[in-house]
Amino acid sequence: MRRSQITAQFSADIKTVWGIVTNNNDTSWRSDLKEVLTSQDGCHFTEITCRGYKTDFIITEKLPYERYSFQMENKHFTGRWTGVFSITPQGTASVDFTEIIYFKNPVMKALSYLLMDLKKMQETYVRDLQAKLTQ
Secondary structure: OEEEEEEEEEOOOHHHHHHHHHOOOOOOOOOOEEEEEEOOOOOEEEEEEOOOOEEEEEEEEEEOOOEEEEEEEOOOEEEEEEEEEEEOOOOOEEEEEEEEEEEOOHHHHHHHHHHOOHHHHHHHHHHHHHHHHOO
16 A cells, blocks of 8 residues: 655635536646546546546545545556645635555556655645646
């Protein structure tokens, strides 16, 4: 198992941050994605990275302005992602994103430390989100 967590604060209100993070129909702000396919019911989506890797997601919890979670799976791993949203004393948004991944193959787990920098991926997501908020 691999686990990565990142916390960030934004100078935007929580409703705006929540709306961007949970809108799987508009992910144009994400520099790591080529495309996202969403189901009609909105509970399932597939992300396709710029390199063509596909990962399937099932939303498991969506408590407005508080918590957003999903299960994820592709050919190499399964896992879960949880975003916890809160309001800072200044009235702006704070997020805490945690990603936990279980590799299906021990060789892939070993290679993942070289090929899949979870912390860097989270930092890219937060940087992209910050850029979207300042548009």
